[in-house]
Amino acid sequence: MALVLASSSPRRLELLNRQGIHPEVEPADIDETPRPGESAEALVRRLAECKAGAVAARRDGHALVLAADTVVVLDDEIMGKPGDVETSARMLRSLSGRTHEVLTGVAVASVDRIETAVARTEVRFRTLDDDLRRAYVGSGEGLDKAGAYGIQGRGALLIEEVRGPYDNVVGLPIVTVDRLLVGFGTSVVALGRAGTA
DSSP, X not given: XXXXXXXXXXXXXXXXXXXXXXXXXXXXXXXXXXOTTOOHHHHHHHHHHHHHXXXXXXXXXXXEEEXXXXXXXXXXXXXXXXXXXXXXXXXXXXXXXXXXXXEEEEEEEOSSOEXXXXXXEEEEEOOOOHHHHHHHHHHTGGGGSGXXXXXXXXXXGGEEEEESOHHHHHTOOHHHHHHHHHTTTOOXXXXXXXXXX
16 A cells, blocks of 8 residues: 655655655645644644645545654743744753653544554753854754754754654654554555565
């Protein structure tokens, strides 16, 4: 069975490619605004489900759709993508020397069914001096990433400790994906074999 990735994230695609999976990419265009009072876990679960469902509804039923949504949470504040330098700098100042949580909602959908799960990872930042923070913000790497950093790139220099799945912080927890796929009668290994055949 084919897999469709409902995301334009090159990091999610790369994580799948490393498993031998080369999905069709079809991003979902949905409103990602949090609802009033919505928890981070509820938000990422809902957005992943909406993305997967939107793309699955456009398919002919011969593919599974995989979607994900990742946020950073500090003191119950949801940190999405900063989008500009000022917001990026503010986020990094808040994260400096502290432990935050990264949540990724994952959804797998067929034409008539959607299953979801949420993965969690704790990340502790080192204390960032002004030079390090300015250099990282100036690199632009974190502008399109939840929490204003990318752990798989230059952002690795900001991280002191990771507790939980590393690939969750990158944006796609592969073990969580596999557990959901098994419920649909396939797996990461099976799709990887098909992708390299």
